Amino acid sequence: MTTKIILDTDPGIDDAMAILFAEASPAIELVGLTTVYGNADIDISTRNALYLKQRFGFQCDVAKGASKPLQRPPVGASVAVHGENGFGDVAIEAPTISADPRPAHQYIIDTVTASPGEVTLVAVGPLTNLAMALKQAPEITKLVKEVVIMGGAFGTNGHTGNVTPFAEANVHDDPHAADIVFTADWPVTVIGLDVTHEAFFSNDYIDTLRETCGEVGEFMWDISRFYLDFYKSRMGVDGCFVHDPSAIAYVIDPSLFEVRQGAIRVVCDGPAEGLTLQKYKDTKHKTDDWADFRAQSVAVKVNDQALLDLYLDTITSYSD
Numbered sequence: 001m002t003t004k005i006i007l008d009t010d011p012g013i014d015d016a017m018a019i020l021f022a023e024a025s026p027a028i029e030l031v032g033l034t035t036v037y038g039n040a041d042i043d044i045s046t047r048n049a050l051y052l053k054q055r056f057g058f059q060c061d062v063a064k065g066a067s068k069p070l071q072r073p074p075v076g077a078s079v080a081v082h083g084e085n086g087f088g089d090v091a092i093e094a095p096t097i098s099a100d101p102r103p104a105h106q107y108i109i110d111t112v113t114a115s116p117g118e119v120t121l122v123a124v125g126p127l128t129n130l131a132m133a134l135k136q137a138p139e140i141t142k143l144v145k146e147v148v149i150m151g152g153a154f155g156t157n158g159h160t161g162n163v164t165p166f167a168e169a170n171v172h173d174d175p176h177a178a179d180i181v182f183t184a185d186w187p188v189t190v191i192g193l194d195v196t197h198e199a200f201f202s203n204d205y206i207d208t209l210r211e212t213c214g215e216v217g218e219f220m221w222d223i224s225r226f227y228l229d230f231y232k233s234r235m236g237v238d239g240c241f242v243h244d245p246s247a248i249a250y251v252i253d254p255s256l257f258e259v260r261q262g263a264i265r266v267v268c269d270g271p272a273e274g275l276t277l278q279k280y281k282d283t284k285h286k287t288d289d290w291a292d293f294r295a296q297s298v299a300v301k302v303n304d305q306a307l308l309d310l311y312l313d314t315i316t317s318y319s320d
Contacts, residue, residue, distance in 0.1 A: 002026070003145075004145075005030060005119065006031055006120075006121050006122070007033050007248075008108075008121065009034070009123075009124050010036050010045045010086075010126065013082050013224060014227070015039065015125070015244050016052060016087065016220070017220055017244065018124055018150075018244035018245045019033065019049070020216055020219075021245050021248045021314060022122075022248045023056065023060075024216070024314045024317070025248070028248070028252065030060045031060055031111060032060050032063060032107060033052075033060055034063045034065050034107055036066050036128055036129050037125075037128075039078045039082045039125070040086035042067040044077075046099055048086050049099075050095035050098075053095070056215075063100040063102055064100075066128035066129050070132075072174065072268075072269075075163075088226030089226055090222050090226075108130070108140070113137075117145055119143075120146045121147045123148070123247075124151075125170055126170050126177065127181045128174045128177045131176070131178075134184055135180070138184075144186050146187050147187065149170075149181070149188060149247065151169075151190065151191075151276075152264075153276060154192060154277070154298055156194035156195075156298075164273070164274060166272050166275045167273060167276075168274065171266060175267065175269075176266075179265060179266040182264040182276075182293075183265065189299065190276070191257070192299065195257060196243045198301075198304050199241065199302055200237075200242065203238045203239050205239065206224050212319075214319035216315055217315065242311075245311055246302070249311065256307050256310070257299040257302050258302075259298060260278065263279050263290040263291070263293040263294065263295055263296065264290075265277050265290055265293075
């Protein structure tokens with residue numbers, strides 16, 4: 001049985017790895033790519049999504065989304081991590097296909113309304129599109145099958161923030177949107193730094209993708225050069241953490257992860273802006289801004305070797 005997904009994304013090097021993973025997996029039907037600012041600005045993000053669709057023959061829709069956060073000033077594209085063009089400055093041809101005419105949030109509303117209970121939303125960038133969809137059509141909380149988010153950091157396994165000492169990039173880009181999405185009355189699973197920093201694509205692993213996965217592997221190897229240079233210079237490691245592909249891995253096989261239950265809130269201003277906090281203890285307090293919201297799932301452990309095996313096997317089979 002396949003899971004229909006809309007993948008909300010800001011491509012992005014690891015986004016491309018996640019998009020190709022989703023397209024390659026027989027367990028997933030990639031219905032649409034909705035784009036958002038983040039790793040690159042919205043025009044580049046959308047161009048990159050259309051490029052992937054055209055080059056690799058995807059059947060999914062592409063819808064262009066938000067260009068800025070709901071309230072906070074934009075922090076700007078992650079050029080130091082993903083390059084000026086989002087794909088590690090590897091030259092790519094301009095796509096000749098066009099995006100869906102609907103804005104991403106409207107595309108999300110229309111698609112889940114047309115297939116109630118069937119579509120999982122997977123978000124691997126700032127959560128602005130999802131928050132806009134909720135604001136316009138709050139009833140979609142009853143229509144979506146599940147929401148899976150790569151974002152946040154809860155301090156498990158010693159992992160806190162990556163753009164500030166306590167904030168993960170996707171949530172920090174639009175904390176107000178993240179708080180709306182996490183507190184909505186729909187089932188959310190958060191795949192944050194707590195587990196994405198526990199899985200690692202080594203240089204050798206990415207070399208294996210190039211050697212065994214045909215054109216897809218070659219493409220991922222090419223765009224990862226810039227990304228790996230960033231990791232080497234910033235963190236002194238030979239490889240990269242498995243961020244966005246981990247969210248896709250959860251959709252394919254949730255048993256790879258151990259999750260913890262509890263309501264989630266996001267700090268929306270001040271020095272801890274973007275901090276994600278889960279109340280996972282059943283305690284009573286006079287003041288409790290978590291108490292009125294549903295429990296959500298936060299991943300706290302991952303079978304990292306099984307995840308790496310799943311990714312390589314999926315991409316290899318896709319390339320055969």
